Amino acid sequence: MKLSTISLLFLLCCFGVMPVSRAQSKTPTVSIDSANRYLARTLNIALTLDAPKEGAWGHTMKASEFKLIKNAGFTAIRLAIKWAAHMDSVPPYRIDPQFLKRVDWAITQCRKNHMAIILDNHLDEQLMADPQKYHDRLMSLWQQLSDHYQNYPQTVMFEVMAEPYGKLTALWNDYFAEALHIIRNTNPVRPVIVGSSLYNS
Secondary structure, three states: OOHHHHOOOOHHHOOOOOOOOOOOOOOOOOOHHHHHHOOOOEEEEOOOOOOOOOOOOOOOOOHHHHHHHHHOOOOEEEEEEOHHHHEOOOOOOOEOHHHHHHHHHHHHHHHHOOOEEEEEEOOOHHHHHOOOOOHHHHHHHHHHHHHHHOOOOOOEEEEOOOOOOHHHHHHHHHHHHHHHHHHHHHOOOOOEEOOOHHHHO
């Protein structure tokens, strides 16, 4: 998917009709136009946290890289993350705390360098092949991330699922709506990115 397309896919899921939230962000709320401008120049960091283990595909994130990215004129990064590989295989599908700390570290580097970051749910082949079996894991993921990041600024953005395809295609609209409802319960103004099915085609 071209990153220039990402900024066009906020839709109403960013600031549409929202339920009353249990928690409100402690940072000022910006308009959707301002949030969209955070993505003016976005760099995709892949082959890293979407690998079986960070470094397995030749790249390990370093703090110095974030400064280089900022100095090159980028305003945001999209961090491809294979969350399913770092969750328990049984309910409640807990995210590995050490892995979550690594993602927190990447967010900190972006914030230090005044960049936004998209937390992308990437490469869940099991969900694509058997969406009903892995439905609860997907919803648990977004419940955990919503709780964990509810007080983070809007520069931390969510992408519910990158490039849905396969058997998920027929269910994608319903699954996204359900995940968005979970997110909105604690993150009423969090920018959330949605792509269409069939690899965002």
